[in-house]
Amino acid sequence: MTDGLTEGLTDGLTDGETEIAAFWPPALARGRRRWEIPGGRGGWSAWTPRLGPEDVKKLAAELAARRDEILLRRPVEEIIEAVAAACELLRPGGGLNGRWESALADWTGYAASSVSRGCRYALDELRAERMRALLADVFGGAAVLDGFVAAGGRRLRAYGPRVTVQIAAGNVPAVTLHGLARALLLKSAVLVKSASGEPFSVPLFCRALHQVDPELARCVAAVWWPGGEEDLEAAAFSEAEAVVASGGDEAIASLHRRLPAHVRFVAYGHRISLAVVAREMSDPGLWPRTAAPLADEICHFDQQGCVSPQLVYVEEGGRASPAQFAEALAAELAEREGRPPRSPVGPKEAAAILRARSEAEMAAIEGRDVRLHASEGTAWTVIYDEDPVLRPSPLFRTVYVKPVGDLERLPGILRPYRRHLQTVGHAVGRERLPALAAALGEAGVVRLAPLGSMSEPSLLWRQDGRSQLIELARWVEVEEGG
Amino acid sequence: MTAQAPAVREGRALDERIAALIDRADRLYRGGEETETIRAALANDFEQLALVLFEYQYRYSEPYRRLCQARSRTPDNVASWRQIPLIPIGAFRRFTLSCVPEGEAERVFESSGTTSSSRARHHLADSGVYDRALVTSFRAYMLPEQESMPLWILFPAPEEMPASSLAYFFGRLRRQVGAAGSAHFMKDGRLEAERLAERLRAAEREGRPICLAGASFSFVHFFDACVREGWRFRLPAGSRMVDTGGFKGRSREVSAGQMRKWAEELLGIEPAFAVNYYGMSELCSQHYDAALRRRALGLAPAEAGVKESPPWTRVRILDPETLEDAPEGSEGLIAHYDMANRNSAFAILSEDVGRRTADGFVMLGRAQGSVARGCSLAVDEMLSGAGREA
Numbered sequence: 001m002t003d004g005l006t007e008g009l010t011d012g013l014t015d016g017e018t019e020i021a022a023f024w025p026p027a028l029a030r031g032r033r034r035w036e037i038p039g040g041r042g043g044w045s046a047w048t049p050r051l052g053p054e055d056v057k058k059l060a061a062e063l064a065a066r067r068d069e070i071l072l073r074r075p076v077e078e079i080i081e082a083v084a085a086a087c088e089l090l091r092p093g094g095g096l097n098g099r100w101e102s103a104l105a106d107w108t109g110y111a112a113s114s115v116s117r118g119c120r121y122a123l124d125e126l127r128a129e130r131m132r133a134l135l136a137d138v139f140g141g142a143a144v145l146d147g148f149v150a151a152g153g154r155r156l157r158a159y160g161p162r163v164t165v166q167i168a169a170g171n172v173p174a175v176t177l178h179g180l181a182r183a184l185l186l187k188s189a190v191l192v193k194s195a196s197g198e199p200f201s202v203p204l205f206c207r208a209l210h211q212v213d214p215e216l217a218r219c220v221a222a223v224w225w226p227g228g229e230e231d232l233e234a235a236a237f238s239e240a241e242a243v244v245a246s247g248g249d250e251a252i253a254s255l256h257r258r259l260p261a262h263v264r265f266v267a268y269g270h271r272i273s274l275a276v277v278a279r280e281m282s283d284p285g286l287w288p289r290t291a292a293p294l295a296d297e298i299c300h301f302d303q304q305g306c307v308s309p310q311l312v313y314v315e316e317g318g319r320a321s322p323a324q325f326a327e328a329l330a331a332e333l334a335e336r337e338g339r340p341p342r343s344p345v346g347p348k349e350a351a352a353i354l355r356a357r358s359e360a361e362m363a364a365i366e367g368r369d370v371r372l373h374a375s376e377g378t379a380w381t382v383i384y385d386e387d388p389v390l391r392p393s394p395l396f397r398t399v400y401v402k403p404v405g406d407l408e409r410l411p412g413i414l415r416p417y418r419r420h421l422q423t424v425g426h427a428v429g430r431e432r433l434p435a436l437a438a439a440l441g442e443a444g445v446v447r448l449a450p451l452g453s454m455s456e457p458s459l460l461w462r463q464d465g466r467s468q469l470i471e472l473a474r475w476v477e478v479e480e481g482g
Numbered sequence: 483m484t485a486q487a488p489a490v491r492e493g494r495a496l497d498e499r500i501a502a503l504i505d506r507a508d509r510l511y512r513g514g515e516e517t518e519t520i521r522a523a524l525a526n527d528f529e530q531l532a533l534v535l536f537e538y539q540y541r542y543s544e545p546y547r548r549l550c551q552a553r554s555r556t557p558d559n560v561a562s563w564r565q566i567p568l569i570p571i572g573a574f575r576r577f578t579l580s581c582v583p584e585g586e587a588e589r590v591f592e593s594s595g596t597t598s599s600s601r602a603r604h605h606l607a608d609s610g611v612y613d614r615a616l617v618t619s620f621r622a623y624m625l626p627e628q629e630s631m632p633l634w635i636l637f638p639a640p641e642e643m644p645a646s647s648l649a650y651f652f653g654r655l656r657r658q659v660g661a662a663g664s665a666h667f668m669k670d671g672r673l674e675a676e677r678l679a680e681r682l683r684a685a686e687r688e689g690r691p692i693c694l695a696g697a698s699f700s701f702v703h704f705f706d707a708c709v710r711e712g713w714r715f716r717l718p719a720g721s722r723m724v725d726t727g728g729f730k731g732r733s734r735e736v737s738a739g740q741m742r743k744w745a746e747e748l749l750g751i752e753p754a755f756a757v758n759y760y761g762m763s764e765l766c767s768q769h770y771d772a773a774l775r776r777r778a779l780g781l782a783p784a785e786a787g788v789k790e791s792p793p794w795t796r797v798r799i800l801d802p803e804t805l806e807d808a809p810e811g812s813e814g815l816i817a818h819y820d821m822a823n824r825n826s827a828f829a830i831l832s833e834d835v836g837r838r839t840a841d842g843f844v845m846l847g848r849a850q851g852s853v854a855r856g857c858s859l860a861v862d863e864m865l866s867g868a869g870r871e872a
Contacts, residue, residue: 347813347835350802355833358570365548377803
């Protein structure tokens with residue numbers, strides 16, 4: 001089952017040089033011109049075959065046929081094992097890890113330590129027991145995907161889409177693999193359209209899958225095309241039963257308009273995450289459990305993930321005031337400056353950071369209690385602002401600290417933004433957490449996690465408040481006669 | 483006679499000096515005599531006057547003074563125009579930036595914006611300097627070879643939009659350089675496309691060149707109408723157009739290259755004669771494409787899209803990490819120094835990104851709305867209210 005084009009890729013990514021073949025399967029390249037994927041840094045280049053609408057349509061149709069022929073007859077447990085084994089190949093020393101992490105770090109500009117932590121996290125969550133736990137959580141196990149199961153006086157079976165098209169966002173390395181794995185667990189063939197920001201983890205995973213289970217690797221494809229190629233998207237959608245997309249609200253809305261009505265659409269749009277420090281935790285003696293892990297969350301992928309905190313509410317009445325917490329957080333960020341360095345930003349991103357700073361400067365001139373703590377360049381910024389209104393940050397290690405008289409007031413502050421709320425990282429006394437969770441959940445928050453764990457949600461996470469597996473499953477039931 | 487506030491009195495004296503500088507620049511633009519002498523004198527004037535203007539604004543603009551004090555920059559330790567503290571452009575939304583008492587300002591322009599907190603307000607003590615500046619640079623970059631032309635304006639008349647600096651700008655030009663036959667082609671917020679098309683056909687027959695001027699989005703609407711209706715014009719040689727101001731959600735975004743292409747295909751205006759200028763309601767001065775001026779005067783052609791700055795202004799491209807001058811060719815934030823902003827703010831840090839070239843600068847985009855990658859919510863989306871549930 002090997003393919004000449006694959007064998008040449010000694011490390012799974014490249015031909016040993018710096019040119020990355022960012023697609024799967026290899027046969028797509030035959031006789032086609034190339035697209036160079038823009039945005040490469042660190043000497044890497046990446047390319048994909050220049051597919052036309054007919055090519056994409058054909059690819060999607062082939063995937064549908066292979067799902068019927070291959071995936072439908074394979075037990076879920078075999079898929080779990082193959083995915084887990086493929087992930088093992090991507091781990092350091094696993095045979096295909098090779099230059100994956102260093103290429104990712106160069107390409108994305110993220111610190112090597114963040115990338116390697118991010119890859120480890122993505123792969124850890126795809127261990128076999130995690131996938132089994134996911135199915136147990138959602139379906140009570142895998143059986144309902146392999147056959148009919150008696151339940152409530154009838155028999156039930158869940159089928160996945162024949163083909164799921166996955167539109168990736170690319171802001172956080174390797175996490176696209178989770179969505180891909182979820183679709184495979186439903187025995188859906190998957191066509192992934194990678195983002196320019198991270199175009200090679202999926203193709204690499206496909207090659208790894210090819211090594212451990214070539215038949216399954218025929219049920220996945222990884223492609224890329226430039227933004228705005230709506231003909232190609234339409235071609236992909238024509239064969240899809242489901243589309244899973246991550247991205248900005250505008251991109252999601254545009255996709256939604258163009259999707260055929262029968263296609264199931266699972267969209268992950270813009271989200272904002274924040275942190276909450278209760279008065280019992282606002283204590284200089286506890287900075288290692290509050291300010292320090294919060295600074296780590298901010299530096300991990302420089303807030304580019306939607307699970308990263310953009311602002312922190314600090315409850316008044318603790319041993320340290322919210323303004324003192326801001327100072328402590330600034331000190332933690334200063335300590336992390338350059339260790340490792342913040343990813344490079346363009347002038348527009350830097351301008352947005354400077355704008356946030358000058359807004360703070362002007363508010364202070366107006367006589368409001370706003371205090372700016374900032375690095376020399378744009379490396380990090382902490383803005384203490386007495387106004388408790390929710391305020392997204394320009395990211396790249398920029399964070400607002402806001403006082404709140406009592407945590408009970410928080411739901412009222414957050415509720416207007418409920419459609420965008422996501423993770424709340426908390427440093428809150430154990431006895432107060434249940435009430436806070438209930439109030440924030442009601443206000444629109446979909447996940448609470450201890451400070452330090454915000455960035456790495458479990459595979460079981462019902463992202464943005466919904467389960468991808470449940471949304472993609474199609475149920476068939478057999479009623480037993482009396 | 484009531485006593486004049488010192489800010490008014492000193493401001494008038496400053497205006498005279500600024501007006502003299504603009505007149506000198508006008509002589510430079512018109513060429514002919516002692517170009518190098520004028521150029522050197524202008525540079526010298528600018529340096530001296532900048533420091534006087536800084537002192538004036540430091541003394542009479544309270545928000546600006548407090549900003550300077552917060553940055554420990556005062557007339558005592560500023561020795562060159564490059565050291566003059568830059569006020570963030572957002573200050574026009576937040577503060578009243580006026581050296582003369584607010585009630586003494588002759589007019590206040592407001593930028594477009596949906597809420598009062600998102601609208602910038604620009605206080606002019608006296609429109610004399612503004613008028614002189616805008617006419618001088620329009621002549622230099624749009625009419626380098628003649629004194630006047632019929633001006634056809636794709637924007638509402640000032641009476642219809644009294645707070646719009648752009649409406650004022652076009653209205654003033656129509657009065658000062660618009661030849662007989664000048665007209666506005668927007669009424670009650672609507673572009674009169676049919677009427678404009680008829681007049682364009684008449685201009686074709688009569689063979690008299692015209693100058694079209696308007697907001698970029700008005701041109702897009704007119705070009706769309708041309709395509710829809712199948713209209714094509716071959717305007718007489720020497721006809722020209724100038725657009726400005728971007729699209730602001732009033733039409734789709736169109737590149738400057740596309741505008742030039744449409745101008746050529748649909749109107750018969752040659753690309754060098756389709757000019758764009760960069761301006762904003764917070765600035766009294768404009769920065770034009772130099773292509774028309776250079777072509778009309780037989781000078782070497784300019785790189786497309788390069789904006790030139792008039793001699794009473796300076797533009798710097800700053801490295802956002804250091805806020806020092808970015809090297810030529812690299813992108814950075816655009817900082818403006820505009821003497822025609824005598825009453826408001828001379829030194830302004832914009833949120834626009836640009837690149838310096840040998841002859842000027844290229845505007846590359848606005849910083850807003852470009853922040854988020856992937857799924858993190860963008861600041862502007864939230865602030866503009868898009869993130870809020872109704």
